[in-house]
Amino acid sequence: MLYRMINPPEISWIAILPVLLLSATAMLTMVADLWTDGPDREGLGWIGLVGLMATAIAAVALWNTKLTSFAGAVVVDRYGLFFTLLFCVAAGLTLLMSMSYLEQTDIRTGDYYSLILFSTVGMVVMATAADLIVVFLGLEVMSIAAYALAGIWRSQVRSNEAALKYFLLGAFATGFLLFGIALLYGVAGTTTLTGIAQTASGATAEQRTLLIAGMALMIVGFGFKVAAVPFHAWAPDVYEGAPTSVTALMAVGVKSAAFAAFARIFMHTLAVMSPDWSAVLWVLAVLTMTVGNVTALLQRNIKRMLAYSSIAHAGYLLVGMVAGGELGGSAILFYLLAYTLMTLGAFSVVIALGRRGQPNENLEDYAGAGFRSPFLGMAMSIFMLSLAGIPPFGGFVGKFYIFSAAVKSGYIGLTVIGVMNSLISVYYYVGVLVRMYMTDGGVEITQPSSRPYLFATLVVAVAGTIALGLFPSTLFEVARQSFLALG
Amino acid sequence: MHEAITHTAVAVSYLWLIPALPALGVLVNLSLGALLGKGAVGFIAPGTVAGGFGVALYCLVQILQLPPGSALEQTLWPWISAGNLQVDIAFRVDALSAVMICVVTGVGFLIHIYSVGYMHDDPSYARYFIYLNLFTCAMLILVLADNLPLLFVGWEGVGLCSYLLIGFWFDKEANASAGKKAFVVNRVGDAGFLLGTFLLFWSLGVGTHSLSFQDIAAHAKSIPLDTVTLITLLLFVGATGKSAQLPLYVWLPDAMAGPTPVSALIHAATMVTAGVYMIARLNFLFVLAPATLTVVATIGALTALFAASIGLMQNDIKKVLAYSTVSQLGYMFLGVGVGAFSAGVFHLMTHAFFKGLLFLGSGSVIHGMHGEQDMRRMGGLRTYMPTTYRTFLIGTLAIAGVPGLAGFFSKDLILAHAFSSSPVLWLVGLCAAGMTAFYMFRLVFMTFWGECRADEHTKHHIHESPATMTVPLVLLAVLSIVGGYVGLPEMWAWGNRFDAFLAPVFAAAQGGEHHMEMGLEYALMAASVGVAVGGIALAYVLYVARPELPGQIADQAAGAYDLISNKYYVDELYDAVLVQPALKLSNLLWRVVDVGIVDGIVNGSARVVGASSSFWRRWQTGNVEHYAVSMLFGAVLILVFFAWHSS
Amino acid sequence: MNTGVFVLLATLLVVAALGVVLARSPIRSALSLVVALFFLAVFFLLLDAQLIAALQVIVYAGAIMVLFLFVIMLLNLQEHPAEMARAGLRFLAGTLASLFLLATIYFTNRSGISNAQGMGAIPDGFDSTAQIAERLFTQHLFAFELTSLLLLVAIISAVVLAKKKLA
Numbered sequence A: 001m002l003y004r005m006i007n008p009p010e011i012s013w014i015a016i017l018p019v020l021l022l023s024a025t026a027m028l029t030m031v032a033d034l035w036t037d038g039p040d041r042e043g044l045g046w047i048g049l050v051g052l053m054a055t056a057i058a059a060v061a062l063w064n065t066k067l068t069s070f071a072g073a074v075v076v077d078r079y080g081l082f083f084t085l086l087f088c089v090a091a092g093l094t095l096l097m098s099m100s101y102l103e104q105t106d107i108r109t110g111d112y113y114s115l116i117l118f119s120t121v122g123m124v125v126m127a128t129a130a131d132l133i134v135v136f137l138g139l140e141v142m143s144i145a146a147y148a149l150a151g152i153w154r155s156q157v158r159s160n161e162a163a164l165k166y167f168l169l170g171a172f173a174t175g176f177l178l179f180g181i182a183l184l185y186g187v188a189g190t191t192t193l194t195g196i197a198q199t200a201s202g203a204t205a206e207q208r209t210l211l212i213a214g215m216a217l218m219i220v221g222f223g224f225k226v227a228a229v230p231f232h233a234w235a236p237d238v239y240e241g242a243p244t245s246v247t248a249l250m251a252v253g254v255k256s257a258a259f260a261a262f263a264r265i266f267m268h269t270l271a272v273m274s275p276d277w278s279a280v281l282w283v284l285a286v287l288t289m290t291v292g293n294v295t296a297l298l299q300r301n302i303k304r305m306l307a308y309s310s311i312a313h314a315g316y317l318l319v320g321m322v323a324g325g326e327l328g329g330s331a332i333l334f335y336l337l338a339y340t341l342m343t344l345g346a347f348s349v350v351i352a353l354g355r356r357g358q359p360n361e362n363l364e365d366y367a368g369a370g371f372r373s374p375f376l377g378m379a380m381s382i383f384m385l386s387l388a389g390i391p392p393f394g395g396f397v398g399k400f401y402i403f404s405a406a407v408k409s410g411y412i413g414l415t416v417i418g419v420m421n422s423l424i425s426v427y428y429y430v431g432v433l434v435r436m437y438m439t440d441g442g443v444e445i446t447q448p449s450s451r452p453y454l455f456a457t458l459v460v461a462v463a464g465t466i467a468l469g470l471f472p473s474t475l476f477e478v479a480r481q482s483f484l485a486l487g
Numbered sequence B: 001m002h003e004a005i006t007h008t009a010v011a012v013s014y015l016w017l018i019p020a021l022p023a024l025g026v027l028v029n030l031s032l033g034a035l036l037g038k039g040a041v042g043f044i045a046p047g048t049v050a051g052g053f054g055v056a057l058y059c060l061v062q063i064l065q066l067p068p069g070s071a072l073e074q075t076l077w078p079w080i081s082a083g084n085l086q087v088d089i090a091f092r093v094d095a096l097s098a099v100m101i102c103v104v105t106g107v108g109f110l111i112h113i114y115s116v117g118y119m120h121d122d123p124s125y126a127r128y129f130i131y132l133n134l135f136t137c138a139m140l141i142l143v144l145a146d147n148l149p150l151l152f153v154g155w156e157g158v159g160l161c162s163y164l165l166i167g168f169w170f171d172k173e174a175n176a177s178a179g180k181k182a183f184v185v186n187r188v189g190d191a192g193f194l195l196g197t198f199l200l201f202w203s204l205g206v207g208t209h210s211l212s213f214q215d216i217a218a219h220a221k222s223i224p225l226d227t228v229t230l231i232t233l234l235l236f237v238g239a240t241g242k243s244a245q246l247p248l249y250v251w252l253p254d255a256m257a258g259p260t261p262v263s264a265l266i267h268a269a270t271m272v273t274a275g276v277y278m279i280a281r282l283n284f285l286f287v288l289a290p291a292t293l294t295v296v297a298t299i300g301a302l303t304a305l306f307a308a309s310i311g312l313m314q315n316d317i318k319k320v321l322a323y324s325t326v327s328q329l330g331y332m333f334l335g336v337g338v339g340a341f342s343a344g345v346f347h348l349m350t351h352a353f354f355k356g357l358l359f360l361g362s363g364s365v366i367h368g369m370h371g372e373q374d375m376r377r378m379g380g381l382r383t384y385m386p387t388t389y390r391t392f393l394i395g396t397l398a399i400a401g402v403p404g405l406a407g408f409f410s411k412d413l414i415l416a417h418a419f420s421s422s423p424v425l426w427l428v429g430l431c432a433a434g435m436t437a438f439y440m441f442r443l444v445f446m447t448f449w450g451e452c453r454a455d456e457h458t459k460h461h462i463h464e465s466p467a468t469m470t471v472p473l474v475l476l477a478v479l480s481i482v483g484g485y486v487g488l489p490e491m492w493a494w495g496n497r498f499d500a501f502l503a504p505v506f507a508a509a510q511g512g513e514h515h516m517e518m519g520l521e522y523a524l525m526a527a528s529v530g531v532a533v534g535g536i537a538l539a540y541v542l543y544v545a546r547p548e549l550p551g552q553i554a555d556q557a558a559g560a561y562d563l564i565s566n567k568y569y570v571d572e573l574y575d576a577v578l579v580q581p582a583l584k585l586s587n588l589l590w591r592v593v594d595v596g597i598v599d600g601i602v603n604g605s606a607r608v609v610g611a612s613s614s615f616w617r618r619w620q621t622g623n624v625e626h627y628a629v630s631m632l633f634g635a636v637l638i639l640v641f642f643a644w645h646s647s
Numbered sequence C: 001m002n003t004g005v006f007v008l009l010a011t012l013l014v015v016a017a018l019g020v021v022l023a024r025s026p027i028r029s030a031l032s033l034v035v036a037l038f039f040l041a042v043f044f045l046l047l048d049a050q051l052i053a054a055l056q057v058i059v060y061a062g063a064i065m066v067l068f069l070f071v072i073m074l075l076n077l078q079e080h081p082a083e084m085a086r087a088g089l090r091f092l093a094g095t096l097a098s099l100f101l102l103a104t105i106y107f108t109n110r111s112g113i114s115n116a117q118g119m120g121a122i123p124d125g126f127d128s129t130a131q132i133a134e135r136l137f138t139q140h141l142f143a144f145e146l147t148s149l150l151l152l153v154a155i156i157s158a159v160v161l162a163k164k165k166l167a
Helices: A013-035 A042-061 A078-104 A111-128 A132-150 A157-188 A193-201 A205-226 A234-241 A244-269 A271-296 A302-323 A325-353 A374-388 A394-408 A412-438 A452-470 A472-484 B017-065 B095-118 B125-144 B148-166 B173-203 B213-222 B225-242 B251-257 B260-269 B271-281 B290-311 B317-337 B341-368 B386-400 B406-421 B423-448 B456-461 B467-486 B497-502 B518-545 B549-556 B558-565 B567-603 B613-646 C003-022 C026-046 C050-075 C087-111 C129-137 C141-162
Strands: A067-069 A074-076 B009-011 B071-082 B085-093
Touching (some): A013 A042, A013 A074, A013 C141, A132 C141, A205 C087, A234 A302, A302 A325, A302 A394, A374 A394, A394 A412, A394 B071, A412 B173, B017 B071, B085 B095, B095 B260, B095 B271, B095 B341, B148 B251, B173 B251, B271 B317, B271 B341, B290 B567, B317 B423, B386 B406, B386 B423
C-alpha cells in the first residue's frame, strides 16, 4: 500500500468559534492596514472592536455548551468562556484607550491593533486549552505579540529596553514551563489534561515524585507570567517602559490568561496533588503580597507603582488558589474581573494625564488633578479605593470573597497576612488621592470629555467597578458556575 | 429580669430614603454645584439632611408606637452571595438605630446650617458640602445596616470622608498629612474589624449565614469562648481606631486641622462614636466574652484619664476639645465595657449635643477672631460674643457634670455602673471627671474671661457670629440641658425612660441587673459633683484669681509639665517604632530584594540611578542577568522545598 | 543504548553546549551550537528516531544555524565580544544552575525512571514519516494549526521591531 488515509479527529468548529473569529479579525486588521492612509488608524480599532463584540456574542451563545474537540485538545466550557468574555472586555477597553493614546505617541503602525488582537487570541487559546501543548502554544502566541507590543514605540529607548528584557526573561521562564510539561508528559504518556488527571489520581509514589518536579517547574513558568515573587523582577521595568496601553493589557490580560491556565491545571487537573502545591503557593502568595505592597510604598512613578500593585494583586489571587474549592475558585474568577476593570481604569487615567512628549507619569504630576478635572479625579479615586479594597467597590467584594474562601478553608494565618497587606496598600493608593485633592501644582490636563474614546473607556471602567461592588451576586454566580464547569 | 421580649420586624419601604437623600445632595451638588451657585448649594445640602431627619423622626415615632422590641426592616437587594454566605443590602431600625439616626440627622442638620454661615467665604464651598453630605450618607448606612459587611461599608465611608475633610484646607502641608494619618491609623483598626468579621463568619458553623445581627445573635452561643473572645477583641481593635481610644487615638487631635463644623459633626458628635455603636449593636456577642468586656472597660477608663490629663496643658482651643472628646469616648467605652450598654449610648447622645455645641462654639470664637486658635491670645470674649459665651458655658457645665444638665446624668449613670463592677474603674473615671471640669473651665476662663490678649487689629474686628451660626448654638444648648431628662436615675420618679426604650436591644446583656442602694447611689452622685466643683474651683483659682500660679507650677514640675504638654511623646514614639522602620523596610525591599537581591549578595552595591548612558546600558544588561539569576534562585528554592516537603 | 556510547556522546554534547555559553566570540558560539545540535541528532538516531534526527540536522544545524552565521557576519559582530557578567554573578549563577541540576537529578532518581528497563520493543512503524504525519493530523491537529498562527505572529513581531522608522 503506497498510502493510507489518515482519519482526522472529530472537529467541532463551534468549539473554536471564538478563536476563529478573533484570528480572522486580527488578520483583517492586518490586511486593512494596507488600505489605510494617514497617521490616524482608528478605523482599525473599530474593526477590532466589532470583532471582539462578535467573539463575545459567540461566547455568550455557547454558554450552555460543553464539549471537547480536536482529539481532546480544545474544550468549550463555561470556565473557558468566562475567560473569553473577560479577555474581550480587557482587549476591547485596551483598544478603546489606544485609539486616544496613540495620538500622543509616535506609534503609527497599524500592526499595533493586529498584535493586540493576536495576543488576545493567545489568551483565549490558553483559557480553552485542554492539552499542555496547546496551553504552551497559546502562551507563546500571547507572549510574542506582547514582546513586540512592549517595544513598538521604537523612538523611545525605554520601550526598546522593556521589549528586550521581557523577551529574554520570558524565554527563560518558558524554558522552565516546557521542562515541567515534558516531565508531566513523561509520567502520563500524554499531554491531554484528562490523561494527566487520570494518572495523577492513581499515581504511584514514583510517579508522584516526577509529577511534583513537573509541578515545581510549571509554577516557575506561570509564576513569571503572573508576576509572582521571586519571578516578578521584570514587571516594574517592563510596565514602566512599555507604552501605557500595552502595559494595561499586560497587567490584566496576560496575567488573567496565565491564571486561567494555571488554575485550570492546578486546581482541576492536579487537584489531587493540592496538598503538595498549596504549601508552595502559600509561601509564594505571602511573598508576592508583601514584597509587592511594601515596595510600592516608595514608588514615585505611577506606572511603576501600579506594576507593584499588580504584583500584590497576583498575591491575593494566589491566596484564592491556596484556599481552593468552589469558593476559592469562583473568588479568583470574580476577582480577576474586578481587577481587570479597576486596573484598566487606572491606566486610562494615566493616559488621560499624559500629553504628547510629556507622559506625566510621576506622582507629582497628579497634584491638584482632582480639581482641574473633577471627573478624572473621581474616576481615579474610585479605582484607587477599589484597588485598596475599600467598600463599596468591586475590589472590596473581590477581596472579601478571596479571604472568605481562605477563612473557610482554615487558612487563618494567610488571611491575617492578606488583610495586613491590604492595609499597607491603602497607604500608597491613598497617596494618589492626597496628591489629587490635597496638593497644588501638577500639570495641565486635557479634559477627558474632549477625547471620546478615552472617555468611553473611563465610563465603562467606573461603571463596572461600582456595579461589581453593589451588585456582585449575579456575576459571582456566573463565576461560580464557570468554575464548577471544570469538575 | 425584664419581661420576655418579642422581637417583631415590620417590613417597610421608606428606610432607603434616609441615606439616599444626602446621597442625592451629593449627586446634585457634584454635577451642578458650579452652575447653581452658593445659595442653592447651601440650600440643597442642609435640605436633604433635613429630609433625612424627617424620615428618621417618623421611624422613631413608629418604633415608639409598636410593641417593645419591634424593628423596621427593608431589604433592598441581595449583595454578596458566596457558598453559604448570603449578605443582603438591608436596613433595619430598632430602638438603638432610631436613636442614632435621629442624632446623626438632627445634629447633622444643625451643623449643616451652621456651616452655611461658617464656610460662607470659602472658595471650595460646594466641595465642602459634597463631602459633608457624603459623610452623612455613609454614617447613616453605618447605623442603619442590618449586617456586619454593610456596616463596614458605612464604616469605611465615614473614614474616607473624615480624611477628605481633615485635609480640606490642604494649602497647609500639615493638614494633608493629618488627613493621611487619620486614614492610615483608622485602617489599622479596620484590619482588626475585617479579621474579626472573617473569624466570626468562620466560626458561625454550618448552614447559610447572612452575617445579619439577628443571624449572629442566633448562632453566637455556639461559638467557643476563646474564639468569641478573639473575635470581640479584633472588633474592639476596629473600635479603638474609629473611636480614638488607646493606643490608636493619635489621629484625632491632628484631625482638628479640618474646618471646625467638621470637627463638631465628625470628630465629636457622630463618626467617632461608631466604635461605641458597633459594640452596643453587637452587645449579645460581647457579653459572651467577659474578658473582652474587661479590656474594653479598662481601655475606656485609661483613655478617659490619659486624654483628660493631656487636655490640662493644651493651649489650642480645638486641641483641648479634641482630647476632651477622646476622654469622653473613653467614658462611653467604660460604660459598655461594664455591661451598661444603654448608659454608654445615653452618654453618646448627650455628648453629641454638648460636644457638638462646644465645637461649634469654638468655631464661632475662631470665626470671630479671624482664625486665631491659641487661647493665650484670647480672653475677655464674653463681652464681644455674648450668645457664643452663654451657650458655650452651658455646654461646659454639661460636660463638667454639673447637676441638672445632660452630661451629669449620663456620666453619673456610667460611673454608678462602673462602681458596681469595679471601684478602681470608678475611681479612674472620677479622677478624669475632675480633670474634665478643670480643663474645660480653664478653657472658658482663658477664652471668655479676663482681659483680651489679642493684638489691636484683631481686637478691633471681633464680632458675634451671624444667625446661621448662633441659632444652631442655641438649639444645641437647649438639647444639652433637656437631653438628660430622658434618662434620670432609676430611683427618681420619671425614671430612666431611655434605658427602658433601649432595653429590648440589650436584652442579652440584662442578666446582671444591678440594684444599688439608694444611699450609695446618692453618695456616688455627691462624689461626682464634688470633683466637678473642685475642678471648677481650681480652674478659677489658677486662671482667674491667681493667674501667676500656673507659670510657677510649670517651673517647679518642669519634667511632668514637659511630658504632658508634649502629649507623652506618643506621636514621636509611634514615628520611631512603627513609621520609620516600615519606611526603612520598604526601602530595603526595594533596593535589595527588588532591584536585585543578587546585586546585594554579590557586592552589596546599591542601585545607582541616573548615571551616564554607557554606564546605564551596562547596568541594564546586568540587570537582566540579575533578574534571571533571581528567577533561577526561586526555581531552586521551590524544587528544594518540594524535595523536603514530599520526602 | 550502550552506556559507554551514551557517556561519550553526552560528554561531547555538554562540552559543545558549554562552548556556546562560554565562547567569547559570537562565531565560535554559533559554531559550537552547530556541533551540539549534531550530537543531539545522534542521540535521536540512537533512540531509533531517524526522521527527527534528520530534521534536526536539516532544519537546525542546517538552515537556522546558517542564518545565524549570516547575521553575525553581516553585522560584523566578532569585533565586539559580548561583555561577560561579573565574576561574582557568574559564580552565583553557576552554583544555582548546578543546584538546579542536582535537584532535577534527585527527583528523577527518586522516581525510579533511571532504572526503568525501557518500554520494550519499539512499535512497528515508529518514527516513520507516515506515523508522524498521522500524529500531527490527528492527536495534535489543533496544535499543528495553532503553530501556523504562532509563526504568523512571530513574523509580524519581527517585522514590527525591525522595519525602518517611518519618517
